[in-house]
Amino acid sequence: MESLLENRDENKEVLAIRNQAYKYLAIRDHFSSELRKKLLNKGYSQDLCDIMIAELTEENLLNDYEVAMKFAENKLQIEGKIKVYMRLVQKGVSKDIAQRALDDCDVDEREVCIRVLDKKIESLGIDGKLSEKEEIKLVNFLKSRGFSTTCIYLAIRTQDMV
Numbered sequence: 001m002e003s004l005l006e007n008r009d010e011n012k013e014v015l016a017i018r019n020q021a022y023k024y025l026a027i028r029d030h031f032s033s034e035l036r037k038k039l040l041n042k043g044y045s046q047d048l049c050d051i052m053i054a055e056l057t058e059e060n061l062l063n064d065y066e067v068a069m070k071f072a073e074n075k076l077q078i079e080g081k082i083k084v085y086m087r088l089v090q091k092g093v094s095k096d097i098a099q100r101a102l103d104d105c106d107v108d109e110r111e112v113c114i115r116v117l118d119k120k121i122e123s124l125g126i127d128g129k130l131s132e133k134e135e136i137k138l139v140n141f142l143k144s145r146g147f148s149t150t151c152i153y154l155a156i157r158t159q160d161m162v
Contacts, residue, residue: 017044017052025056029067032057033092068093068101076107078116083146113142113151114158121159130159 017039024030024038032053039049056062068088075084081102088098120141126134135156142152 013044013048014052017042017048018055020044021052021056025061029070030062031064031067031091031093032062035062037092064093064097065101068097069104072101072105073107076102076105076109076112078112079145080113080142080147080151081109082148086146109147110151110154113147113155116145116147117142117155117159130156 020039020042021035024035030038035056036049036053039052040046044052053062071088071091072084075087085098085102088101089095093101117138120138121130124134130138138156139152142155143149147155
C-alpha cells in the first residue's frame with residue numbers, strides 16, 4: 001500500500017514539473033540549460049529535471065540548435081560572431097552547437113560591421129576622413145561588439161574610401 005502512495009506522489013511531481021516546463025516553453029523558446037536552471041529554482045530535484053529535459057528533447061520541444069540559430073540570427077544583426085558565440089556559451093549551449101549555429105546563419109558579418117560602424121560614425125557626428133584617434137575609438141567599439149579584426153579593418157577601409 002505504501003508503494004502505491006509513493007508512486008502517486010511521484011506522478012504528481014512529474015505532472016507538476018511537466019506543466020511548469022510547458023508554461024516556460026509557451027512563453028518563449030529556451031535552451032535546455034536555461035530550462036533546467038528555472039526548474040531547479042522552482043525546487044524540483046536534479047534527477048527529475050534531467051529526465052524532463054531528456055523527454056522534452058526527445059519530443060523535439062526543446063532543441064538547443066534551433067534556439068541557438070534563432071538567437072544567433074537575431075543578435076548577428078548588431079553584433080559580431082565572436083560576441084554571439086560567447087553569449088551562447090554563457091547561456092549553457094555546447095561549444096559545438098554554438099559554432100554550428102553560427103556557421104549555418106546566413107548573415108554577412110562584414111555588411112553588419114559596416115552598418116554598425118556607419119551608425120556609430122553618424123551618432124558621433126564625424127564628418128570626412130577619420131583621424132587616428134577616431135579610428136582607434138571606432139576599432140575598439142567594434143571589437144567590443146564582437147566583430148573580427150578582419151571585418152573591422154575592412155569596414156574602416158570602406159569608410160575611409162567614402
